[in-house]
Amino acid sequence: MKKVFNIAVVGLGQVGLYLLNELKNKRKNLEFITGKKINVVAISAKNIKKKRKFKINKKIFFTNPLEIFKKTKVDILFEAIGLSDGISKKVVETALKNKIHVITPNKALISKHGDELAKLAEKNKVNLEFEASVAGGIPILKSIKEGLATNKISKIHGILNGTTNYILSEMENTNQSFERVLKKAQTLGYAEPGNPKLDLNGFDAFAKVRILSALAFNNKISKHKCIMEGIENIDLKDIKIADQLNLRIKLLGISEIINNQLFETVHPCLVSKNSYIGNVSGAMNAVITQGKPVGESILQGEGAGPGPTSSALLSDLISILRGNLGNPFGISSSFRKKIKPFNSGYYTNSLYLRFEVKDKPGVLSMITNRLAKYKISIKRIIQTPDKIKKRATIVIITHKTSEINSKNCLSIFKNNKNILKFPILIRLYN
Amino acid sequence: MKKVFNIAVVGLGQVGLYLLNELKNKRKNLEFITGKKINVVAISAKNIKKKRKFKINKKIFFTNPLEIFKKTKVDILFEAIGLSDGISKKVVETALKNKIHVITPNKALISKHGDELAKLAEKNKVNLEFEASVAGGIPILKSIKEGLATNKISKIHGILNGTTNYILSEMENTNQSFERVLKKAQTLGYAEPGNPKLDLNGFDAFAKVRILSALAFNNKISKHKCIMEGIENIDLKDIKIADQLNLRIKLLGISEIINNQLFETVHPCLVSKNSYIGNVSGAMNAVITQGKPVGESILQGEGAGPGPTSSALLSDLISILRGNLGNPFGISSSFRKKIKPFNSGYYTNSLYLRFEVKDKPGVLSMITNRLAKYKISIKRIIQTPDKIKKRATIVIITHKTSEINSKNCLSIFKNNKNILKFPILIRLYN
Numbered sequence: 105m106k107k108v109f110n111i112a113v114v115g116l117g118q119v120g121l122y123l124l125n126e127l128k129n130k131r132k133n134l135e136f137i138t139g140k141k142i143n144v145v146a147i148s149a150k151n152i153k154k155k156r157k158f159k160i161n162k163k164i165f166f167t168n169p170l171e172i173f174k175k176t177k178v179d180i181l182f183e184a185i186g187l188s189d190g191i192s193k194k195v196v197e198t199a200l201k202n203k204i205h206v207i208t209p210n211k212a213l214i215s216k217h218g219d220e221l222a223k224l225a226e227k228n229k230v231n232l233e234f235e236a237s238v239a240g241g242i243p244i245l246k247s248i249k250e251g252l253a254t255n256k257i258s259k260i261h262g263i264l265n266g267t268t269n270y271i272l273s274e275m276e277n278t279n280q281s282f283e284r285v286l287k288k289a290q291t292l293g294y295a296e297p298g299n300p301k302l303d304l305n306g307f308d309a310f311a312k313v314r315i316l317s318a319l320a321f322n323n324k325i326s327k328h329k330c331i332m333e334g335i336e337n338i339d340l341k342d343i344k345i346a347d348q349l350n351l352r353i354k355l356l357g358i359s360e361i362i363n364n365q366l367f368e369t370v371h372p373c374l375v376s377k378n379s380y381i382g383n384v385s386g387a388m389n390a391v392i393t394q395g396k397p398v399g400e401s402i403l404q405g406e407g408a409g410p411g412p413t414s415s416a417l418l419s420d421l422i423s424i425l426r427g428n429l430g431n432p433f434g435i436s437s438s439f440r441k442k443i444k445p446f447n448s449g450y451y452t453n454s455l456y457l458r459f460e461v462k463d464k465p466g467v468l469s470m471i472t473n474r475l476a477k478y479k480i481s482i483k484r485i486i487q488t489p490d491k492i493k494k495r496a497t498i499v500i501i502t503h504k505t506s507e508i509n510s511k512n513c514l515s516i517f518k519n520n521k522n523i524l525k526f527p528i529l530i531r532l533y534n
Numbered sequence: 535m536k537k538v539f540n541i542a543v544v545g546l547g548q549v550g551l552y553l554l555n556e557l558k559n560k561r562k563n564l565e566f567i568t569g570k571k572i573n574v575v576a577i578s579a580k581n582i583k584k585k586r587k588f589k590i591n592k593k594i595f596f597t598n599p600l601e602i603f604k605k606t607k608v609d610i611l612f613e614a615i616g617l618s619d620g621i622s623k624k625v626v627e628t629a630l631k632n633k634i635h636v637i638t639p640n641k642a643l644i645s646k647h648g649d650e651l652a653k654l655a656e657k658n659k660v661n662l663e664f665e666a667s668v669a670g671g672i673p674i675l676k677s678i679k680e681g682l683a684t685n686k687i688s689k690i691h692g693i694l695n696g697t698t699n700y701i702l703s704e705m706e707n708t709n710q711s712f713e714r715v716l717k718k719a720q721t722l723g724y725a726e727p728g729n730p731k732l733d734l735n736g737f738d739a740f741a742k743v744r745i746l747s748a749l750a751f752n753n754k755i756s757k758h759k760c761i762m763e764g765i766e767n768i769d770l771k772d773i774k775i776a777d778q779l780n781l782r783i784k785l786l787g788i789s790e791i792i793n794n795q796l797f798e799t800v801h802p803c804l805v806s807k808n809s810y811i812g813n814v815s816g817a818m819n820a821v822i823t824q825g826k827p828v829g830e831s832i833l834q835g836e837g838a839g840p841g842p843t844s845s846a847l848l849s850d851l852i853s854i855l856r857g858n859l860g861n862p863f864g865i866s867s868s869f870r871k872k873i874k875p876f877n878s879g880y881y882t883n884s885l886y887l888r889f890e891v892k893d894k895p896g897v898l899s900m901i902t903n904r905l906a907k908y909k910i911s912i913k914r915i916i917q918t919p920d921k922i923k924k925r926a927t928i929v930i931i932t933h934k935t936s937e938i939n940s941k942n943c944l945s946i947f948k949n950n951k952n953i954l955k956f957p958i959l960i961r962l963y964n
Contacts, residue, residue: 126827130684137683137865235681241828243673243681251665251673253567254560254848380834383810390832397556397841398671402820404832411827418684428858435567 105427108141109179112204114169114195116149116156119209120184122410123417125158130418138425142180146172169195173202180205180424182417188212200224200232207420209236209413215311218318218325219440222432232432233420238312239264239389241412242405243419248319248393249434255395257320261358264312264370266387266407267295267303268335268355273385276343276352282336294387294408305334306370309357313368317359318433320393321443326366328445331507333371342458342528345486345499346374351456352382353530365446373533374456381533449508454483454532459498459517460524463489467522468498478513480505495524501532535857538571539609542634544599544625546579546586549639550614552840553847555588560848568855572610576602599625603632610635610854612847618642630654630662637850639666639843645741648748648755649870652862662862663850668742669694669819671842672835673849678749678823679864685825687750691788694742694800696817696837697725697733698765698785703815706773706782712766724817724838735764736800739787743798747789748863750823753873756796761878761937763801772888772958775916775929776804781886782812786963795876803963804886811963879938883961884913889928889947890954893919897952898928908943910935925954931962 113124127134127144135141147160148169166172169191172181181199183206185192192213199206200221208214214221214234225232235245239262248257263269267289274285286304289295295303302308310332318325335355346353351374360367375382380402384390389407394400406412423430433440461467468487475482484501505513510529517523543554557564557574565571577590578599596602599621602611611629613636615622622643629636630651638644644651644664655662665675669692678687693699697719704715716734719725725733732738740762748755765785776783781804790797805812810832814820819837824830836842853860863870891897898917905912914931935943940959947953 126684133684136869139866241682242831243677246676246681247673250852251676251849252671252845253852254556254563255845380813383813395845398845399836399842401672401835402832404834406829406831412829415682415685415825415828419681422680422683426858426860428856428860430856430858436569439566 106140106179108143109425110143110145110177112146112148112172112176112178112181113144113184114148114172114181115184115186115192116147116160117184117186118410119413120149120182121156121158123182123184123414124160126414126418134418134422134425138422140425142425146176146178148172170198173198178204180207180421183208183210186210186212188216193217196221197224200228200230203228203230205231205233205424207233207417207424209234209417211237211308211311211315215314215325218315218432219437223437225432226437229429231424231429233423234315234432235420236413236416238315239391239403240405240407240409241415242389242391242403242407243416244316244391244403245319246419247403248316249430252393252395252398252401253434255398257393257395259358259360259394260316260320260391261356261360262391263354263381263384263389264309264357264391264407265303265355266389267300268309269384269389270294270387272335272338272343272353272355275340276347279340281340282338304336306332306355309355309370310368313357313359313370316391317366317368318440320359321361321366322433322435322440323366323443324440326368326443326445330367330445331369331371331448331451335372337528338372339528342530345458346456349501350377351375352377354381354384356381356533361443362446364444366443367446367448367451369448369451372530374530375533449506451507452504453534454504455502455510456530456532457500457502458528459500461496461498462522462524463491463494463496464522470522471498471500474513474516475500475502478505478509480509480513536570536609538573539855540573540575540607542576542578542602542606542608542611543574543614544578544602544611545614545616545622546577546590547614547616548840549843550579550612551586551588553612553614553844554590556844556848564848564852564855568852570855572855576606576608578602600628603628608634610637610851613638613640616640616642618646623647626651627654630658630660633658633660635661635663635854637663637847637854639664639847641667641738641741641745645744645755648745648862649867653867655862656867659859661854661859663853664745664862665850666843666846668745669821669833670835670837670839671845672819672821672833672837673846674746674821674833675749676849677833678746679860682823682825682828682831683864685828687823687825689788689790689824690746690750690821691786691790692821693784693811693814693819694739694787694821694837695733695785696819697730698739699814699819700724700817702765702768702773702783702785705770706777709770711770712768734766736762736785739785739800740798743787743789743800746821747796747798748870750789751791751796751873752863752865752870753796754870756798756873756875758875760797760875761799761801761881765802767958768802769958772960775888776886779931780807781805782807783960784811784814786811791873792876794874796873797876797878797881799878799881802960804960805963880936882934882936883964884934885932885940886960886962887930887932888958889930891926891928892952892954893921893924893926894952900952901928901930904943904946905930905932908935908939910939910943
């Protein structure tokens with residue numbers, strides 16, 4: 105087997121640059137662990153002159169990453185550009201076609217094009233590794249592919265986005281509004297300064313759910329629609345009311361087999377303050393896997409940032425240096441199947457409903473009558489009047505009901521003069 | 535590469551028998567995942583006639599496992615006999631010398647003879663895998679060897695013995711004595727019916743700490759003495775007092791590099807009820823790793839029982855079927871070094887001290903004077919008198935002090951007519 109591996113790093117943003125520095129610092133260490141030498145022979149980014157935190161070797165710099173394949177012999181390529189399409193996809197495809205192993209933290213790319221890229225990798229007998237794409241430093245993908253490989257997994261759920269978890273924790277701890285805490289998260293580097301939307305609306309977590317499902321259930325990456333809600337509409341008020349109910353709001357990603365059908369979702373959940381998941385705070389990620397015969401296993405760790413991401417990228421590098429060839433999704437692409445999607449209308453939960461209403465007689469009974477009509481039974485009601493403004497907040501915790509039922513039931517409140525805004529709905533975690 | 539692998543299972547106790555059944559049930563699944571076929575060609579136990587939960591194939595039964603090597607061609611051997619020496623060691627050695635891969639859950643064997651067995655495996659270019667030896671279904675060894683391989687790990691600690699954790703949780707929840715809960719644990723199969731000593735005295739957890747250290751710090755398995763305390767002396771009274779202090783008692787295993795020296799210990803710890811580790815209850819195991827750059831990562835899952843153990847054994851099998859050859863301890867044996875042991879006399883903690891004393895004037899001041907003489911400062915004192923028996927319980931929480939200091943300080947209370955029994959000492963987790 106090869107003794108020296110030539111490496112290219114494409115994309116020198118926060119992650120790529122940190123990785124480059126780690127590759128330099130850990131050269132000896134990697135040789136010690138694997139018995140193989142590495143040489144970084146090519147790096148690529150848009151701008152050679154940009155001021156960077158670490159010094160780069162300009163002699164091996166390429167402005168166009170596709171030139172690398174023409175001019176240098178590369179064995180392993182790190183793709184750290186990001187985005188699901190465009191140049192990042194082109195670079196990964198070209199590398200695989202040239203029989204170059206690819207390592208990437210790019211969840212958008214894998215969750216969209218993972219199936220075809222995996223086929224390409226298998227056809228060319230090279231690795232396509234993406235441990236860093238889900239839950240940063242937590243070796244969750246390897247755990248599913250190897251550690252839990254013979255288990256029958258029934259469900260995976262967890263906190264898959266550190267930014268939103270940080271924001272929710274910080275709102276609770278500091279009593280500050282969503283907007284204020286978001287600014288703070290951006291200053292600290294947890295949230296993208298330009299466009300934090302993909303974190304906040306659940307898209308990022310959803311991409312990770314899709315990758316986890318594909319590994320846990322051996323299915324092709326699902327494309328169908330499902331419930332995806334972010335935290336943009338979480339009000340400090342709801343966090344405070346949850347607190348009084350001994351609950352806490354978490355953005356959860358869930359992937360589950362229900363009646364042999366695949367159910368994937370990302371939405372805010374109310375969880376008990378005494379539960380494990382209720383106590384995973386700050387920028388932490390956590391993934392809970394239910395399998396047979398292993399039972400419940402939990403993996404928790406820092407989910408983002410260049411340090412944890414780099415740790416995962418280097419663990420993939422070690423697998424390749426050790427010669428551990430394997431299919432990108434564990435089993436061969438030809439065995440992976442499509443699982444029928446579960447109809448999300450039948451997804452059932454207890455619900456937290458918050459109504460802001462005019463403080464007039466008959467309003468509460470109008471609401472409870474409507475709920476009764478849809479057979480949504482009430483577990484708990486808390487009504488807090490605001491005498492000065494002549495309005496009231498009514499919080500109702502319901503027993504379990506389906507999505508379709510609650511949607512139909514709540515629709516009437518859209519144009520009701522006594523209901524001041526459309527009711528807030530947060531699902532309780534089952 | 536080989537397409538069909540011949541397998542032997544030696545030892546048909548709870549784990550071996552369950553494994554055998556899983557190998558039968560998951561034959562197709564294993565082929566699906568790895569593309570390789572398996573054949574169980576030999577099984578071995580002391581007694582062929584023993585009544586067993588699952589039917590065994592008597593045509594391939596060997597009373598003497600060493601006969602297997604003479605009569606059958608085996609590629610992979612599972613050793614599930616247990617114990618560090620005797621026939622289990624002989625079987626593993628013979629297998630490795632015959633270029634047969636070995637998979638074992640035997641922590642006693644690995645923590646005592648792991649170094650020489652690893653050398654033997656490397657020399658014969660076969661795998662020696664022991665994921666199941668530490669924390670059952672949690673893929674902690676693979677995580678350290680692969681997922682976290684390039685991190686600089688500074689500390690690993692956690693709950694490594696499910697039996698003791700179950701007993702401590704159950705004492706707290708049911709208000710029952712150690713002896714009573716132990717009996718219950720034995721009935722439920724959590725604790726050995728015959729000799730639960732190795733679980734209770736910390737030996738089992740200590741063997742796991744040694745294996746974890748070897749992997750995390752690339753050192754040869756340490757042989758030196760250190761603090762090893764079990765839970766045999768934990769009194770329901772201490773659990774109740776801890777509860778009032780918002781603390782909980784957990785048996786922790788700790789491996790840490792302090793001043794470039796290796797510190798390994800197992801002892802009961804008082805941890806906050808609000809901490810993560812304080813909420814890992816029942817037969818669960820949890821391992822917390824601190825590393826750079828990855829930060830803190832947590833793995834939690836069922837630590838024992840045939841299901842989780844079998845999950846880990848099969849994950850090792852998959853590695854071998856996939857052709858992932860690797861050194862048993864990650865790096866080559868020739869690179870593994872001895873790390874100087876940290877002098878445990880300098881280990882420092884806040885202490886919980888419980889004194890049972892005669893309720894007479896001057897006793898408390900005698901105790902506090904003695905502590906002051908050794909510069910052990912007091913954080914908190916709770917004195918509870920028992921007027922009828924004319925005695926009192928004094929609980930003192932101290933600030934941090936070293937082992938050597940507290941030992942010297944407490945020695946005087948051994949023969950003191952006002953101190954009714956030697957004080958109970960439980961360390962607070964740092």
